Every structure is written in structure tokens, then in C-alpha cells.
Amino acid sequence: MKNKTILITGGTSGIGLATAQLLQGEGARVLVTGRNPETLAAAQATLGPSAIVIASDSGSIGGARELGAAVRKHADKLDGAFLNAGVARFGPIEDMTAEIFDQMFGVNVRGVYFQLQSILGLLTRPSSVVFNASVVAQLGLPTASIYSATKAAVVSLGKTLSVELAPRGVRVNTLSPGPIATPIYAKLGLPADAQKGFEEQMASQSLFKRFGTPHEVAKLARFLLSDDSSYVIGVDVTIDGGVRLT
Ligand SMILES: NC(=O)c1ccc[n+]([C@@H]2O[C@H](COP(=O)([O-])OP(=O)(O)OC[C@H]3O[C@@H](n4cnc5c(N)ncnc54)[C@H](OP(=O)(O)O)[C@@H]3O)[C@@H](O)[C@H]2O)c1
Numbered sequence: 001m002k003n004k005t006i007l008i009t010g011g012t013s014g015i016g017l018a019t020a021q022l023l024q025g026e027g028a029r030v031l032v033t034g035r036n037p038e039t040l041a042a043a044q045a046t047l048g049p050s051a052i053v054i055a056s057d058s059g060s061i062g063g064a065r066e067l068g069a070a071v072r073k074h075a076d077k078l079d080g081a082f083l084n085a086g087v088a089r090f091g092p093i094e095d096m097t098a099e100i101f102d103q104m105f106g107v108n109v110r111g112v113y114f115q116l117q118s119i120l121g122l123l124t125r126p127s128s129v130v131f132n133a134s135v136v137a138q139l140g141l142p143t144a145s146i147y148s149a150t151k152a153a154v155v156s157l158g159k160t161l162s163v164e165l166a167p168r169g170v171r172v173n174t175l176s177p178g179p180i181a182t183p184i185y186a187k188l189g190l191p192a193d194a195q196k197g198f199e200e201q202m203a204s205q206s207l208f209k210r211f212g213t214p215h216e217v218a219k220l221a222r223f224l225l226s227d228d229s230s231y232v233i234g235v236d237v238t239i240d241g242g243v244r245l246t
Pocket residue numbers: 009010011012013014015016033034035036037039040056057058059060084085086087088107132133134135176177178179180181182183184187
């Protein structure tokens with residue numbers, strides 16, 4: 001990854017932060033985005049002064065469209081982008097509201113789409129774009145209806161845009177993690193006992209009987225962002241410890 005400049009949305013926590021650390025350790029220059037001032041500051045402290053930390057709300061259409069301009073203040077090209085920022089709210093259909101629906105689609109789908117549109121002019125030829133979807137798009141997980149629909153949309157965008165952007169030298173791929181130990185589980189909006197039960201169920205469904213680590217996903221993201229995957233295009237790579245099989 002030496003001398004590569006890589007943008008990671010949602011790079012202030014969990015999978016995004018682990019990917020930023022891995023790529024930085026391999027010589028890449030990383031730009032990470034997030035929204036929460038505390039996690040933005042913590043990420044700057046973790047990644048150090050060479051990392052560019054950008055406050056950018058993926059859920060606002062203005063924020064998504066302005067991402068390219070925000071990046072341009074610090075970098076004149078991008079060799080790759082990991083469009084990873086995402087939110088998850090779980091609950092039965094009776095408890096879901098139009099606001100929750102719009103928020104999840106706003107960040108997970110509209111944000112990804114218009115962020116990519118806004119950085120297109122910065123992407124080098126060749127370059128690599130990776131979307132973070134989820135294995136839930138392949139499952140039928142109760143209480144995850146809206147979230148799963150957003151991730152199915154992300155997989156679809158990855159497939160279509162891989163064909164559309166190939167002539168520009170931009171490779172698009174998607175990765176689909178299963179249960180990965182990150183702060184996202186505390187943000188699901190489930191009561192504490194339901195959250196614990198869900199986490200235990202997910203761990204037991206894995207063939208390894210455990211959650212994956214953000215670092216394990218980061219290594220897959222690194223592969224897809226690097227020249228090592230130069231002939232890989234338009235795929236959705238599942239990294240779920242076998243959860244989809246049980
Ligand atoms: N963990 C899993 O089990 C799992 C499984 C499958 C897929 N995924 C996907 O992996 C991605 C990363 O999740 P994670 O597990 O690493 O969760 P996380 O630790 O909660 O990290 C989410 C990241 O996204 C950022 N983000 C959320 N909403 C944003 C917004 N409106 N604008 C800008 N940034 C925003 C967060 O920044 P702030 O802190 O500033 O909000 C944070 O940096 C998500 O797309 C998620 O759906 C996770």
C-alpha cells in the first residue's frame with residue numbers, strides 16, 4: 001500500500017479504524033471520515049498526525065456530495081476508497097418508523113452512492129472502491145429488515161457500478177461481514193438483554209463459535225483495495241465465520 005492514498009468513510013471506529021491502521025502500517029496515506037466529534041478526536045490520536053480526519057455526515061445529502069471537495073483540500077488523488085460508514089437499528093416491524101427507515105437508507109445507501117459520485121474525479125486509473133455491505137443481505141434475520149434491505153441495495157450498487165466504472169479503470173467490489181466485534185452492537189437500539197441474546201446467537205451460529213475481529217475484515221479490505229486483487233471486480237466477498245451456513 002506504499003504511497004497509496006486511501007479514503008475510508010466511517011474510519012473512526014470498528015472495521016474502518018482497523019482498516020486505516022492496517023493500511024497506514026503498510027505505508028498508505030489515509031483519510032478517514034466520521035461524524036461524532038469524540039470519535040473523530042480519538043481516531044486522530046490513534047492514527048497520528050499523518051492521517052487526515054474529516055468530519056463528514058454520510059447521512060446528509062449535502063455532506064455526501066461535498067465529500068470530494070473536502071478530500072481535495074488534503075489530497076489531489078485517491079488510489080482507493082473504502083465506503084464503510086454505516087448504521088444499524090434493529091427491531092420488529094411494529095417498532096420501525098419512517099425516520100429510522102430514512103436514516104438507515106440515507107447513510108447506508110444514499111450516502112455511499114453520492115459519496116462515490118463526489119470522489120469520482122479524484123480516483124486514479126487504476127483504482128479500487130470497496131463497499132461495506134453485510135451477510136444479512138443473504139439471510140432472513142428477524143428484526144433486521146430495514147438494515148438488511150440497505151445492505152442488499154449496497155451489494156446491488158456494487159455489482160452495477162463495477163460494470164459502469166470499469167472503463168474508467170475503477171474496480172468496484174463489495175465485502176459482506178458477519179458478526180464482527182465493534183461498537184455497532186451497542187447502537188442497535190435493542191434492550192440490553194435482547195442485544196446480549198442476539199450477540200450470543202450470532203457467535204453460536206458462527207462455525208468458529210466467536211465473533212470476527214475488525215482486523216480480520218481489515219485484511220480483506222486491504223486485499224480488495226490493493227493491486228493484489230487487480231483481476232477481482234464486481235464480487236461480493238463474504239467474511240462471516242460461516243454464519244450464513246447454519
Ligand atoms: N460489526 C458488524 O458485525 C458488521 C457486520 C456487517 C457489516 N457491518 C458494516 O460495517 C460498517 C462499519 O461498522 P462497524 O461495525 O465498524 O461499526 P462502528 O464501530 O459503529 O463504526 C461505524 C462508523 O461509521 C461512522 N458513521 C456512522 N454514521 C455516520 C454518518 N452519518 N456520517 C459519517 N460517519 C458515520 C461512524 O462514525 P461516528 O462514530 O462518528 O458516528 C463510525 O466511524 C458498517 O457499514 C456496518 O453496517 C458491520
